[in-house]
Every structure is written in structure tokens, then in C-alpha cells.
Amino acid sequence: MLLEAKHINKSFHDPVTVPILKDVSIEIPKGQFTSIVGKSGCGKSTLLYILSTMDTDYEGELWIDGERLTGKTEAELARVRNEKIGFVFQFHYLLNEFSVLQNVMLPGLKLGKISHQELEHRAFEHLRKLGMDSKALKKANQLSGGEKQRVAIARALINDPLIIMGDEPTGNLDKKNTEVVFDIFRQLSEEYKQSLLIVTHDPNFAERTQRIIEMEDGRVI
Amino acid sequence: MNYPLIWNIAQSLSLARWKQTLVAAVGVMFSITMFIALLGFMNGLNDLLDSLVLNRTPHVRLFNEIKANENQPILLDNRYKKYHNFIRSIKPNGKNAQIANSAAIINTLKKDKRVLGISPKMIAQVFFNVGETDVTGVVNGIDVEAEARLFSFGDYVTAGSYMDLKNIPNSIILGKGLADKMLANIGDVVQITTAKGDRFPLKVVGYFQSGLGEIDKVQSYTSLKTAQKLIGQSNAYVTDIQIKLYDLNMAPTVSKEYAQIFGTDAEDIQTANAQFETGSSLRSLISYAVGITLLIVAGFGIYNILNMLIYEKMDTIAILKATGFAGSDVKKIFITIAISIGILGGCTGLFFGFLLSLLIDNVPFKTAALPTISTYPVNYDLKYYLIGITFSLITTYLAGLFPARKASKIDPVDIIRGK
Numbered sequence: 001m002l003l004e005a006k007h008i009n010k011s012f013h014d015p016v017t018v019p020i021l022k023d024v025s026i027e028i029p030k031g032q033f034t035s036i037v038g039k040s041g042c043g044k045s046t047l048l049y050i051l052s053t054m055d056t057d058y059e060g061e062l063w064i065d066g067e068r069l070t071g072k073t074e075a076e077l078a079r080v081r082n083e084k085i086g087f088v089f090q091f092h093y094l095l096n097e098f099s100v101l102q103n104v105m106l107p108g109l110k111l112g113k114i115s116h117q118e119l120e121h122r123a124f125e126h127l128r129k130l131g132m133d134s135k136a137l138k139k140a141n142q143l144s145g146g147e148k149q150r151v152a153i154a155r156a157l158i159n160d161p162l163i164i165m166g167d168e169p170t171g172n173l174d175k176k177n178t179e180v181v182f183d184i185f186r187q188l189s190e191e192y193k194q195s196l197l198i199v200t201h202d203p204n205f206a207e208r209t210q211r212i213i214e215m216e217d218g219r220v221i
Numbered sequence: 222m223n224y225p226l227i228w229n230i231a232q233s234l235s236l237a238r239w240k241q242t243l244v245a246a247v248g249v250m251f252s253i254t255m256f257i258a259l260l261g262f263m264n265g266l267n268d269l270l271d272s273l274v275l276n277r278t279p280h281v282r283l284f285n286e287i288k289a290n291e292n293q294p295i296l297l298d299n300r301y302k303k304y305h306n307f308i309r310s311i312k313p314n315g316k317n318a319q320i321a322n323s324a325a326i327i328n329t330l331k332k333d334k335r336v337l338g339i340s341p342k343m344i345a346q347v348f349f350n351v352g353e354t355d356v357t358g359v360v361n362g363i364d365v366e367a368e369a370r371l372f373s374f375g376d377y378v379t380a381g382s383y384m385d386l387k388n389i390p391n392s393i394i395l396g397k398g399l400a401d402k403m404l405a406n407i408g409d410v411v412q413i414t415t416a417k418g419d420r421f422p423l424k425v426v427g428y429f430q431s432g433l434g435e436i437d438k439v440q441s442y443t444s445l446k447t448a449q450k451l452i453g454q455s456n457a458y459v460t461d462i463q464i465k466l467y468d469l470n471m472a473p474t475v476s477k478e479y480a481q482i483f484g485t486d487a488e489d490i491q492t493a494n495a496q497f498e499t500g501s502s503l504r505s506l507i508s509y510a511v512g513i514t515l516l517i518v519a520g521f522g523i524y525n526i527l528n529m530l531i532y533e534k535m536d537t538i539a540i541l542k543a544t545g546f547a548g549s550d551v552k553k554i555f556i557t558i559a560i561s562i563g564i565l566g567g568c569t570g571l572f573f574g575f576l577l578s579l580l581i582d583n584v585p586f587k588t589a590a591l592p593t594i595s596t597y598p599v600n601y602d603l604k605y606y607l608i609g610i611t612f613s614l615i616t617t618y619l620a621g622l623f624p625a626r627k628a629s630k631i632d633p634v635d636i637i638r639g640k
Contacts, residue, residue, distance in 0.1 A: 049634045054543060075547040082545020089637055095537050097233040107544040109226045155544065167637070 001063075002162055002195055003028040008050060008060035010043075020046050021058070022218040028163070028197060033189035035206040036199045038215035045167055047215070048199045052085055052165050053077040065162055082111050086156025088166040093148035094140035100127070100151050101136040108158045119158075126154040130184060146177030153184055157194075164188070166198040170205060182208065227550060230541070231557035234534060241526045242558075246566040248522040249617060253570025253609050256512035258577040260605040263508035265582075265598035267501045273432050274497055277372045278490050279340070279463030281476040285320060286486045289313050318344075323459040326483050335466050335475060340367035342461040343445060345452050350412040350420075351403045358399060358439050360413070362448020371465045374429075374442075381407050381427025386444050393423040393447075397430045398438035415452050423447070513612060520616035523562055527555060527624035531631075538628055539636035548629035555628050559621020560614065567613035571606050 003026075010021040020043045028034055038044045049055040050062065053069055056077070062069045064084060069077065081087075094103045104123040108114070114122070127133045130150045135143060143151065149169060156164050166185075170178040182205055188194040189210070198209070206212050214221050235242040289311045295301055320326065323341060330339050343362040348355035365387040368374040375383045378394060386392050395405060405411050410422045423443065431437055443451070449458050464479075466472060472489035480487035491498070531538070538551055582599040 045638060049638070052543075054632075054637075055634045075549060078542065078545050078547035078550075081543065087543050089540075089543075091637075095233075095540060097237045097537070106230075106541075109229075110223060110545050110550070112223050112226075159545075 001027050002030045002032075002065060003051060003197070004061075004063040005047075005051060006061040006063070008047065008058055008062070010046060010050065010055075010058040020218050021050075024060075024215075024218070024220055026213060026220060028195065030162075031189075031193040031195055033185065033196045033210045034198070034213060035209040035211070036197070036213045036215060037201065037203065037206045040201065042215045043218040044199050044215045048165060048167055048197070051197065052087065053081055082107055083159055084162045086153075086159070086161035086164040088149065088152050088156050088164065088169040090168040090171045093145075093152045094143075094155075096139065096141040098140060099136070100132065100138050100140060100143065103140055103151060104155045104158055107155060111159050113159075123154065123158055126157050127151070130154050146173055146180060149173060149177070149181055150184065153181070157188075163195040163197055166196070166200075168200055169198060170200065170202060178202070178205070227553050227557055231554045231561065234530065234537070234554065235558045235561065238530055238533070241530065242562060245519075245523045245526045245562045246569070248519040249516075249563060249566025249613055250570040250573060252512075252515035252519040253567050253613050254573040254577055255515050256609050256612070257571060257574025257605055258581060259508050259512055260505075260608075261574070261578040261599045261601060262581055262597065263504055264600035264602065264605070267504055268600055269594065269598040271497060271501060274494055275490065277374075277377075277431070278493060279372070280466040280469055280472040280490045281464040281479060282488045282493070283320060283326070283462040283464070283479060283483060283485045284460060284488070285318050287313050287318060318460045319454075320459050320462060320483075320485055323457055323462065326462060329482075330462070330464060335468070335471060337465045337467050338367060338371045340364050340371050340463045340465075341445065341459040342368075342463055343448050343454075343458060344460050345448055346416050347451070348414040349399070349403055350414060355414065356399070356402060358413075358441055360393070360448055360451065361440065361442050362445040362451075363442055364445050371463070377429045377431055378427045379430045381425075383427060385426035386442060389424060389426055391421070391423050391447055392426040392443065394427040394429050394442045395425055396437035396440045397428045398434060399441060400425070400428050402438065413451070417452065419451070419453070421451055512609075516612050516616045519566070519613075520620040523559055523617055523620035524624060527559060527621055528627070530558070531555065531624050531628045535631065535636050538631050539633040542631070542633040543637065551631070552625045552629035555625035556618065556621045559617045559625070562621075563614045563617025566617075567610045570613065571609060574606075574609065575601075 005024060005026050008021050008024040009019070011017050011019045024047060036044045036048065046055070050058050053062070053064075060070070064080065067080075069080060072080075094100070095106070098106070101120065101123055104126060105119050108119045108123065109116070124133060124136060127136050130153060132147065132150050132154065135147065135151075140148065140151070153164075170181050173181060185196055185198065186208070189196055198205075200206055290313070293308050293311065295306050295308065327339055327341060330336050341364055345360045345362070347358055347360050349358050363374070365374070365383060369383055379397065381394065383394065386394055393411065395403070395411070403411060405425050407425050407427060409425050411425060413421050413423060415421070429437070429442065431440070445459075446456065449456055452458075466475060469490065473491055476487040476489035479485070541551060542548070578599045578601060581597050584597050586594060586597045588594070
């Protein structure tokens with residue numbers, strides 16, 4: 001099993017205690033293209049951030065790739081995110097201070113497993129795969145929203161992560177770009193057996209994934 | 222850890238806001254510049270004032286103080302040994318200011334490895350006769366060559382040549398104030414009367430200016446021989462033996478030792494000039510305080526600018542953290558930015574500080590009190606440059622530390638979900 005969450009509970013305490021997630025347990029096997037859907041406020045994003053290791057304030061247990069991540073230090077979790085998880089967000093795409101190529105390379109440079117040259121080559125390959133190779137040397141803020149999201153996907157792929165997580169990755173895109181991004185995800189899933197876990201409120205997007213996890217009021221239904 | 226990467230990110234972040242970074246660096250530069258110029262100037266001044274006195278003060282001075290004998294008869298009597306005896310109204314005995322057996326003492330001193338040089342001297346009180354009135358004065362009989370070599374006598378002779386004292390018999394160099402009082406020009410002959418009532422004509426061959434006006438109004442110099450002749454003594458008559466040591470700090474020990482060996486009074490330079498050391502260290506303290514205050518102000522500037530940078534770059538920090546940078550990496554990035562500002566500002570500050578010092582060093586500064594000086598004095602000691610760069614690094618590090626800690630604690634979830 002790639003990812004397991006066991007009996008996750010989480011509440012917000014400000015100003016009164018409001019339970020957000022109630023005893024959520026899910027398992028994601030390797031190679032699956034999964035979407036999490038649900039109404040606004042049902043806790044789907046909160047769950048994603050717990051699964052992504054960024055949010056550590058919860059009860060329950062989180063296992064990724066056979067490793068128990070609950071209770072690990074911030075630095076250890078950063079390492080896990082760097083190596084095993086790729087991210088695609090709704091708004092926060094790229095670092096404007098860097099070029100497209102540098103943005104893609106950044107997590108790889110942090111991991112430091114392969115040489116700079118090799119990494120550059122690999123980043124370029126990913127960009128080509130997503131049709132962005134011609135923009136590689138542009139600054140990130142010179143791209144359109146759809147282009148930025150494709151570069152963000154390339155960045156998510158750079159360290160060959162076990163799983164790619166997305167928080168409404170198409171939520172801010174028009175119909176055409178949504179299709180482009182979805183096609184990329186599907187291609188990754190079908191051709192490269194990439195595991196994907198995408199939070200979305202777009203039913204059209206969700207119904208074309210392999211598995212839909214539906215949430216309501218902090219529970220999986 | 223991956224330092225080139227951290228350096229690369231720090232560079233990109235600071236260049237993205239290069240104007241603010243520049244302002245912060247200029248702040249540091251300005252304070253280091255002022256720090257260097259201020260300390261260089263202050264210490265140049267200190268050195269000048271110290272040399273004014275210390276250069277001309279012997280490290281150890283042997284002399285006889287005219288005072289009552291310490292071994293009074295009653296103290297030697299066994300019957301009164303256990304008592305506390307009060308002795309009053311006794312007079313000094315025949316002992317005079319002359320140092321007994323001076324030739325032998327000088328020979329012994331010359332063999333001492335710690336001694337750089339010796340200059341014997343005698344002091345005589347005289348009256349200068351100016352028409353109807355007499356002006357009290359002091360004649361110092363000196364060994365001209367030794368005095369010039371050890372105590373920079375030549376530097377203070379502002380008119381005429383000090384070597385004439387040796388070469389022209391019966392010559393005198395007058396303090397500028399004294400010469401003005403007597404309207405004596407070089408080449409004139411002045412009349413003096415000794416304490417014993419003898420009159421002597423002496424030829425003026427120069428003026429000297431010590432920088433201390435009161436001294437210049439009473440002091441004058443002749444050769445040792447002339448002075449001995451004035452008061453009718455043999456050439457063994459010496460009232461002071463001035464000793465210059467290789468190491469100034471040895472003076473207190475050496476002076477105690479000599480006092481015991483030669484049976485004279487001995488005074489070391491530290492005792493004679495305690496107040497000068499105090500003045501110097503206080504001036505240094507003030508300039509350090511001002512310099513460090515400037516740096517701290519610059520530090521607050523860096524703190525503000527980094528804080529702003531962090532607020533502006535929240536998204537960047539959140540993305541970095543989400544993609545696997547730990548809090549400690551983020552902290553290193555911001556501390557790198559701060560220290561780079563410190564190094565950049567510090568080094569240019571040292572350079573401009575040096576330029577400013579050069580500028581000050583070339584500003585004309587003429588004063589009658591300081592005959593050897595023509596421009597403002599500046600000290601270029603490497604020490605101040607090292608202190609400057611060290612302090613700039615410490616303050617920028619501290620100024621960067623708090624914003625960096627804040628940045629390292631940013632929760633990426635808050636930022637990413639906040640929009």
C-alpha cells in the first residue's frame with residue numbers, strides 16, 4: 001500500500017472546537033489515479049494537507065511507503081515531501097524570481113541525488129513532455145496561468161515522486177486549460193503508472209479518474 | 222547541506238528586491254565608514270596627545286628628592302622600638318639634589334640589557350634679567366644628542382638648530398613663551414642670574430615649543446656642561462638620570478630595582494602620567510560607543526528590510542517548504558542574505574572609511590601649541606578595520622537571525638490555503 005491514513009481526527013480550536021475530520025481512514029494503492037470530491041468545507045483539502053505531511057496537527061496515523069510519518073520532525077517530513085511527494089496547487093505555482101527551468105530543478109537541487117547537468121537534462125525532458133520546453137528559459141511570471149500549472153506539474157515530477165498530490169489544480173483554470181492539465185494527469189497515470197491524489201470540486205474532472213473518494217462533513221462516504 | 226543551492230536562492234531573493242538590499246548594505250557601509258574614520262581620528266588624536274607627553278617623559282627617572290631623612294635617631298634606639306613615635310619639625314639634612322657617583326651609575330645602566338638609552342640632566346633654577354625685572358625660569362642642562370635621540374628634542378625646537386647647543390659654547394634654547402616675554406631673538410644674548418647670585422650671558426640659538434604653554438614660559442635648555450658651569454659645579458654634577466627602556470611596561474619594576482641599587486628616588490612613567498592613560502582610554506571608549514551605536518542602528522535597518530522581504534516572499538517560502546525545504550534551510554537562506562549584506566556593506570565601508578581617514582589626514586591643521594603637526598592626525602591601525610568588519614558581521618547576523626527564525630516557522634498550509 002502506497003499511502004495509508006488510519007483514524008484521522010482533526011479539529012479547529014479557534015474560538016470554539018469544531019471537528020473538521022472525523023475518524024477518516026483511507027488507503028491509496030500504487031499507480032492509482034484518485035480524486036477526492038466533496039462540498040466546500042467538507043474537509044477534503046484539510047485531509048490532503050495532512051496526507052501531504054505539511055499539516056502535523058492531527059490525531060491518528062499516517063503511513064507512506066511503509067513508513068510511519070506521524071510524530072516525525074519537521075526536517076524529516078520536509079525530506080519525505082522532497083523525495084516522495086510532488087505538489088500541484090491551485091494558486092501557488094512558481095517562484096517568480098527564477099526561470100521556468102530553475103523552478104523545475106529546485107526540488108531536485110534540494111534532494112541533491114544527481115548531478116546538476118543530469119538534473120537539467122531531466123527537467124528539460126519533463127518540460128518537453130508537457131510541451132513547455134520552448135519556455136524553459138523564461139521567467140516564471142511571463143507565463144499564462146495554464147502554462148504555469150504545466151510547469152508546476154513538471155516540477156512535481158522532477159524527483160520521480162511516489163505520488164503527486166493536487167489541491168484543486170484546475171480550480172483556477174479555464175475549460176481549455178483544465179482539459180490540458182487533466183490530459184497530462186491521465187497520461188501520467190496511464191503511461192507511467194504514476195499515482196495521483198487530486199482534490200477537486202469539479203465533478204466532470206472527478207468522474208474520469210479511476211477512483212473517487214467522496215467526503216461529507218468530515219467523513220468519507 | 223546544499224550550500225550552493227541556498228546561496229543561489231538567497232541571491233535571487235535579494236536581487237528581486239535589489240533596491241532594498243542596496244539600502245541595507247549602504248546603511249552598514251555608512252556606519253562602518255564612520256566607525257573607521259571616527260576611531261582612526263580619535264586614536265590619531267590620542268597618539269598625538271600621548272606622544273606630546275610620553276615621548277618626552279623618561280620611562281624611569283632617577284633623582285634625589287629633598288626631604289628629611291627617614292632614619293631618625295629615635296627610630297634607631299632600642300628602647301623606643303615598640304612605640305609609635307611622632308616626629309615633627311625636622312629639616313632635611315645636607316643631602317642635595319645631586320646624584321652621588323653619577324658616572325658609576327651611568328656606566329652600570331649602560332650595561333643593562335633592558336635599557337635603550339640614558340640621558341643625564343641637571344636642573345637649575347635661575348632668573349632671566351630683562352631690564353629692571355627678573356623673570357624666574359628653569360635651565361635644563363641636557364646631553365643634547367641623547368636628548369634628541371631618546372626624547373625627540375629636535376621635534377620641539379621650532380626655530381634655530383638644536384645641535385647649536387652643543388656646537389656653540391654658552392648657548393641657550395628658550396621656550397617660545399619665555400623668549401616672547403624677553404623679546405629675545407635668535408642671536409641675541411640674554412643675561413641670567415643663578416640662585417647663588419652669579420651673572421652669565423648666554424646666546425640664544427633657538428626656540429622650542431612643547432605644546433604646553435605654561436612649560437614654554439619658564440623652561441630653557443643648555444648643554445649639560447654650560448649648566449654645570451652656571452652653578453659652578455664639576456662635570457659629575459647631575460640631578461636627574463633619565464632612562465628609556467626597550468619595554469615601557471617594565472618601567473615600574475625597573476624603577477623599584479634601581480631605587481634600591483642606587484639609593485636614589487626613582488619614578489616610572491606610569492606613575493608620572495597616570496592621568497594621560499585615563500584620558501586616552503576614555504576617549505577610546507567614547508569612540509567605540511558611538512561606532513557601535515551606528516552599527517546597531519544599521520542592524521535595525523537590516524532587520525526591518527528582511528522582515529519586509531519575508532512578508533513579501535511568504536508565497537515563495539511556502540512553496541519552498543511544500544517542495545521539501547526544511548525550516549532550517551529557509552533560515553539559512555535568510556541568514557545568508559543578512560550576512561551577505563553585512564559583508565558587502567562592511568567591506569565597502571572599510572574602503573570608504575580608509576578614504577575618509579585619508580581625507581581627514583590631509584586636512585590642514587596648524588596650531589601654535591602643536592609644532593610638529595600640520596594636518597589632522599589619523600591612526601591607520603589594522604585593528605580598527607578588523608573590529609569594524611567583525612562587528613558588522615555580528616550585527617548583521619543578529620539582525621538577520623530573528624526574521625530568519627520567523628521565516629523558518631512559517632506554516633506553508635496557512636499560506637497555501639489562505640488564498
